[in-house]
Amino acid sequence: MRLGALELASAYLLSxxxxxxxxxxxxxxxxxxxxxxxxEMIRARGLVRNNKSTIDLIDSFDADVPxxxxxxxxxxxxxxxxxxxxxxxxxxxxxxxxxLRAVDLNFGCPSPEVIRVxxxxxxxxxxxxxxxxxxxxxxxxxxxALPIGAVTAKIRLGLNRAELDQQxxxxxxxxxxxxxxxxxxxxxHAREESTTPAHWEAxxxxxxxxxxxxxxxxxxxxxxxxxxxxxxxxCDGVMVARGAIRSPWIFRELTGRGAGLxxxxxLDAAQNEWTRRATELGSKxxxxxxxxxxxxxxxxxxxxxxxxxxELPSNEHMR
Ligand SMILES: Cc1cc2nc3c(=O)[nH]c(=O)nc-3n(C[C@H](O)[C@H](O)[C@H](O)COP(=O)(O)O)c2cc1C
Numbered sequence: 500m501r502l503g504a505l506e507l508a509s510a511y512l513l514s515x516x517x518x519x520x521x522x523x524x525x526x527x528x529x530x531x532x533x534x535x536x537x538x539e540m541i542r543a544r545g546l547v548r549n550n551k552s553t554i555d556l557i558d559s560f561d562a563d564v565p566x567x568x569x570x571x572x573x574x575x576x577x578x579x580x581x582x583x584x585x586x587x588x589x590x591x592x593x594x595x596x597x598x599l600r601a602v603d604l605n606f607g608c609p610s611p612e613v614i615r616v617x618x619x620x621x622x623x624x625x626x627x628x629x630x631x632x633x634x635x636x637x638x639x640x641x642x643x644a645l646p647i648g649a650v651t652a653k654i655r656l657g658l659n660r661a662e663l664d665q666q667x668x669x670x671x672x673x674x675x676x677x678x679x680x681x682x683x684x685x686x687x688h689a690r691e692e693s694t695t696p697a698h699w700e701a702x703x704x705x706x707x708x709x710x711x712x713x714x715x716x717x718x719x720x721x722x723x724x725x726x727x728x729x730x731x732x733x734c735d736g737v738m739v740a741r742g743a744i745r746s747p748w749i750f751r752e753l754t755g756r757g758a759g760l761x762x763x764x765x766l767d768a769a770q771n772e773w774t775r776r777a778t779e780l781g782s783k784x785x786x787x788x789x790x791x792x793x794x795x796x797x798x799x800x801x802x803x804x805x806x807x808x809x810e811l812p813s814n815e816h817m818r
Contacts, residue, residue, distance in 0.1 A: 500534060502648070502681045503681065505648035507534065511736065511750055512534055512683075514718075514738050519539065519790075520537060522564070524790065525566060526561055526563075533743070533748050535567065536564055538569055542571050543558055543581035546581045565600050568602055571605045574617075575631040578604075579639070579751045610748070631669060633674055633679060642677050648790070653682075658690070663698065680711060702732040703736065706732060719739050720753070721742075725737045768796060
């Protein structure tokens with residue numbers, strides 16, 4: 500699959516995942532077949548304010564693994580400042596930022612805190628504002644010294660049911676055609692729980708209008724689901740979140756290289772390697788907590804024992 504100037508090794512992308520997507524996890528998913536990976540959502544405001552804990556989340560140390568940074572912005576000024584900051588840090592104190600290959604903008608996060616400041620899905624129907632934001636991103640891509648091959652956005656189908664019915668996403672497809680290299684569409688509106696069935700019927704019109712690659716997102720947990728999204732609904736690629744959290748080996752299944760679940764020996768080796776890398780790269784404690792639990796649940800699944808409690812460690816993105 501091609502995304503801007505990037506030739507992806509597969510059409511299966513690892514989602515940006517808060518508290519999950521550290522460099523060591525991205526390498527694991529990439530080694531199993533993910534064609535591209537994203538950092539977790541980075542708040543542009545934190546970057547602009549030089550907030551160390553925000554900057555540390557851009558852990559793009561691993562030059563082998565194709566990685567982009569996902570930014571959460573409230574307006575075009577904030578984006579311009581954040582991108583200038585990225586350039587400055589890459590040129591001085593943070594040489595590993597030079598490994599970044601793409602920038603994605605998040606318009607899907609359902610967090611009330613994000614929506615309250617007018618960011619994320621609150622921007623979906625503000626098409627003039629979105630145009631201004633996309634123009635800043637496109638102009639930066641042409642001038643930055645970073646090897647950015649693609650600029651993209653990740654949207655939902657609207658802030659709520661009314662916006663979905665108004666198809667606020669269609670003008671965004673047109674904007675993406677003009678100003679972006681790809682568009683990821685999470686097939687739900689922002690008030691929907693992740694258990695609500697995805698609205699794939701919206702993709703017929705999206706597909707008809709799009710000239711850029713469309714990446715479908717929502718409930719891809721098997722090769723059959725991925726086929727339906729690509730062949731049935733015409734998506735060029737698929738973005739996987741919970742399926743990869745449950746078992747990173749889903750990328751092996753999707754790319755036709757083997758089973759979607761590891762053997763116990765493969766899991767042992769992967770967990771040891773993840774721990775070694777995460778320790779070496781100084782991953783934040785939250786990633787250790789998440790993955791310790793994730794590996795434990797996967798191990799329980801392999802041994803046939805039901806993991807106790809909710810199916811995944813919880814996070815507000817999983818409402
Ligand atoms: C733990 C967790 C963290 C997430 N963090 C982000 C994030 O940082 N940025 C983003 O755009 N979406 C984030 N999401 C949403 C997913 O990228 C994805 O859109 C959603 O889970 C639907 O895909 P799925 O059905 O494959 O899980 C997160 C989801 C989960 C479960």
